Amino acid sequence: xxxxxxxxxxxxxxxxxxxxxxxxxxxxxxxxxxxxxxxxxxxxxxxxxxxxxxxxxxxxxxxxxxxxxxxxxxxxxxxxxxxxxxxxxxxxxxxxxxxxxxxxxxxxxxxxxxxxxxxxxxxxxxxxxxxxxxxxxxxxxxxxxxxxxxxxxxxxxxxxxxxxxxxxxxxxxxxxxxxxxxxxxxxxxxxxxxxxxxxxxxxxxxxxxxxxxxxxxxxxxxxxxxxxxxxxxxxxxxxxxxxxxxxxxxxxxxxxxxxxxxxxxxxxxxxxxxxxxxxxxxxxxxxxxxxxxxxxxxxxxxxxxxxxxxxxxxxxxxxxxxxxxxxxxxxxxxxxxxxxxxxxxxxxxxxxxxxxxxxxxxxxxxxxxxxxxxxxxxxxxxxxxxxxxxxxxxxxxxxxxxxxxxxxxxxxxxxxxxxxxxxxxxxxxxxxxxxxxxxxxxxxxxxxxxxxxxxxxxxxxxxxxxxxxxxxxxxxxxxxx
Numbered sequence: 001x002x003x004x005x006x007x008x009x010x011x012x013x014x015x016x017x018x019x020x021x022x023x024x025x026x027x028x029x030x031x032x033x034x035x036x037x038x039x040x041x042x043x044x045x046x047x048x049x050x051x052x053x054x055x056x057x058x059x060x061x062x063x064x065x066x067x068x069x070x071x072x073x074x075x076x077x078x079x080x081x082x083x084x085x086x087x088x089x090x091x092x093x094x095x096x097x098x099x100x101x102x103x104x105x106x107x108x109x110x111x112x113x114x115x116x117x118x119x120x121x122x123x124x125x126x127x128x129x130x131x132x133x134x135x136x137x138x139x140x141x142x143x144x145x146x147x148x149x150x151x152x153x154x155x156x157x158x159x160x161x162x163x164x165x166x167x168x169x170x171x172x173x174x175x176x177x178x179x180x181x182x183x184x185x186x187x188x189x190x191x192x193x194x195x196x197x198x199x200x201x202x203x204x205x206x207x208x209x210x211x212x213x214x215x216x217x218x219x220x221x222x223x224x225x226x227x228x229x230x231x232x233x234x235x236x237x238x239x240x241x242x243x244x245x246x247x248x249x250x251x252x253x254x255x256x257x258x259x260x261x262x263x264x265x266x267x268x269x270x271x272x273x274x275x276x277x278x279x280x281x282x283x284x285x286x287x288x289x290x291x292x293x294x295x296x297x298x299x300x301x302x303x304x305x306x307x308x309x310x311x312x313x314x315x316x317x318x319x320x321x322x323x324x325x326x327x328x329x330x331x332x333x334x335x336x337x338x339x340x341x342x343x344x345x346x347x348x349x350x351x352x353x354x355x356x357x358x359x360x361x362x363x364x365x366x367x368x369x370x371x372x373x374x375x376x377x378x379x380x381x382x383x384x385x386x387x388x389x390x391x392x393x394x395x396x397x398x399x400x401x402x403x404x405x406x407x408x409x410x411x412x413x414x415x416x417x418x419x420x421x422x423x424x425x426x427x428x429x430x431x432x433x434x435x436x437x438x439x440x441x442x443x444x445x446x447x448x449x450x451x452x453x454x455x456x457x458x459x460x461x462x463x464x465x466x467x468x469x470x471x472x473x474x475x476x477x478x479x480x481x
Contacts, residue, residue, distance in 0.1 A: 014049050016041075018325035019120050020312045022072040024079040029316060031333070032082065033325050034069030034120075040084045041069070042096075045321065045333050064094055073125035073133070075146075083125065083133060083147065089117030091135065093147050104147030106135060115139070116161060118170035118189060128181040136171030140186055142200060153200025158188040177221040185229055185252075187216025193231055195252050206252025211235070211244055218269045224277035227251050236266040236285065243267050245282060247295060258295025268311045276340045281322065283310030288324055292342055299414065305332060338384050338415065346386055351393065351411075351469040354384040358479045361460050365422065366451025376453035381478070383418040385467070387411040394468040395420070397478070399461070402435055404428045411469070420465075422480070424448075424456040436461075 017036040023045070024030050032042040043061030053059045067086030075081035083104070085091030094101045108115045115137035126132035133143045138161075140154040162168040170189050177183035182199030186192075191213040194203045214233040222228035229252055233244040243262035246255045258280075259267075265284035273279035280291040281301070288301040288310045301322075309327040316323065320340060324332040338354050346352045359381055368377040385393065390413040397405040397420070404424045409416075424432060429448055436446045436459060448456055460480050467474045 014330035015328060016330035017327045018311060018331065019069065019327070020071040021314055021323055021325035021331070022074050023314055023316050023323060024074045025076040025318060026079050029319060030079075031323055031331055032072040032074060032084070033312075033331065034065075034072060034084060036068055036327070039063050039067060039069045039086075040065035040072060042072075042082075045316075045319070045323065049330075062096075064096065065092070068119075070120050071123050073123055075125065075130045077130055081146070083123055085121070087119050087121075089115070089121040089135075089137060091121065091123060091147075102147070104133075104143070104150075106137070106141045106143075106150035106152075113161075116158075116168075116170045118172050119166060120172070122171055122174045124174040124176060126176055126181070127178050128176070134174050134176065134184070136174050136186060138170055138188075140171065140174065140184070140200060154186075154194075154196070154203055157186050157194050157203065158192055159190045162190070172216055173219045175219050175221050177226065178223040179221075179226050183221065183226070185219040185221055187219040187231065189215050191216065191233070193219060193252060195229075197251070204252075206248070209255040210246060214238060214240070214244065217267060218271075220270055220272055222272055222277070223274050224272070225249065230270050230272060230280070231255070232267040232270040232282070234266045234268060241266055243282075243284065245270055245295065258291070261291075261296075261298040262289060268309065269313055271313055271315065273336070273340060274315055274317045275320070276342065278342065279336075279339060281313055281315070283313050283324065285309045288313065290339070292339070292347065302334060304334070338386075342386070348388055349472075350387060350389055350391075351467060351472040351474055352386040353465075353467050353474045353476050354386070356381070356383060356465065356476050356478050358481055359422070360481050361458075365457045366453035366455050376451070378421040378423075378453070378455075379457075381420040381422060383420055383465070383476075385411060385416045385418060387413065387416065387469070389413060391469060396466040396468075397424075397458075398464040398466060399432060399435055402428065402431055404432055404458070404463070421455075422458045424458060426456065429456050432456075 018033040021033040030042045031045050034040045041061045047060045072084040080096050082094045089105050091105050092101045093104050122136040124134040135141045138156050138158050139152045141150045142153045143150050158169040160169050172189050173187040175185050184196045186194045193207045195206050196203045214235045217234040218232040220230040227250050229248050231246045243259040245259045248255050265286045267284050269283040271281045282289045288305050289298045290301045291298045306329050308329045311327050312325040314323050320337040322334050322336045366376050390411045409418050433448050458480050463478045465476045
């Protein structure tokens with residue numbers, strides 16, 4: 001774009017291969033993840049991929065473990081103590097500030113057969129007491145003191161050792177109910193799901209009613225109903241590529257498939273939204289999907305999510321961000337606050353408009369060009385809209401009773417994020433200028449100027465946006481600061 005004076009290396013998309021991810025509770029929270037062949041990394045959730053760090057040398061992400069990075073748990077009491085490791089159960093407790101680390105992998109007792117560890121060994125930090133850590137071999141282990149000491153709280157929870165190049169008969173997933181300490185679930189690579197209602201004193205095999213012999217990719221105890229639990233199974237190791245997702249309302253006594261509507265793709269993870277029990281998220285070998293009715297129906301999760309394996313996902317409980325860990329396209333973050341607000345009244349609305357975020361005025365609107373595209377820099381004011389049936393919506397921008405701009409947009413069924421560039425129709429400029437000056441009590445007269453883009457833009461102030469769809473009319477406030 002400048003006759004060859006400068007060059008940019010363009011073959012550098014983000015291609016991280018994440019097995020598992022986690023988040024901390026820092027104000028500007030961090031995302032952690034274990035990567036295939038590339039260790040364990042963490043960095044700010046709002047990082048935008050770019051090459052500017054080549055000049056400063058300050059890479060925004062930090063590595064805390066080598067090898068094949070695996071699962072991560074973060075003690076959110078200090079956001080500094082991290083549990084993670086590499087393949088086959090080699091796990092450590094790490095102090096991010098000091099760099100100190102201690103190997104915490106439990107060992108078998110003298111005279112016992114060696115433990116069997118999954119390639120991606122599962123760990124789980126109790127939300128009830130973050131000194132308590134669980135770790136799964138072929139047995140489930142529990143530490144009451146951050147991994148310093150361990151006790152086996154189960155016998156073998158798999159179908160037993162099998163021969164092969166990769167250890168088989170291992171635990172793959174652990175989850176403790178957020179509602180009750182000691183209500184524990186495990187899943188294994190040979191298709192067994194177990195529950196303990198007494199902190200590991202006794203266990204019940206609850207696999208009956210599920211497809212048999214498949215890799216249990218995730219077990220998730222509900223944060224909303226004590227007896228509810230979700231299970232995802234992955235059959236690609238058996239050349240079975242069906243989506244297998246199940247829910248139980250009675251601690252696993254009975255199961256119901258909720259996979260209807262999901263494409264024929266192996267499922268790697270299912271998570272329940274922490275704030276809205278209607279909402280479920282699923283990651284498969286080809287993308288991410290969301291249900292807004294507890295699995296009765298499913299839809300693809302946004303056009304920005306690539307067709308790539310999603311191996312893990314997490315919803316930040318405070319920021320209300322959904323973080324996706326993909327195997328080949330690194331990390332994706334999207335806010336789900338509007339999704340979490342969904343209830344019967346919204347989901348049945350032909351037109352529902354959420355509150356519009358405030359926008360900061362920038363004097364260079366329409367005057368600076370973006371690199372490469374040559375387009376003028378304009379505001380992208382997000383207008384979040386939900387519609388049960390889609391269709392056309394008419395949008396008008398009003399300053400008091402003066403119409404400054406209007407246009408028609410097409411709505412899809414479901415969530416829509418329309419954008420408004422802050423433009424003012426040329427025919428309204430004179431009246432708009434009179435209105436602005438009529439409000440001024442002192443100071444220099446406001447004179448609106450056409451930007452290089454050929455447009456006029458909104459000044460600081462409050463405006464009403466009117467949305468009209470058939471007989472439905474909704475008004476929302478827009479503030480330019």
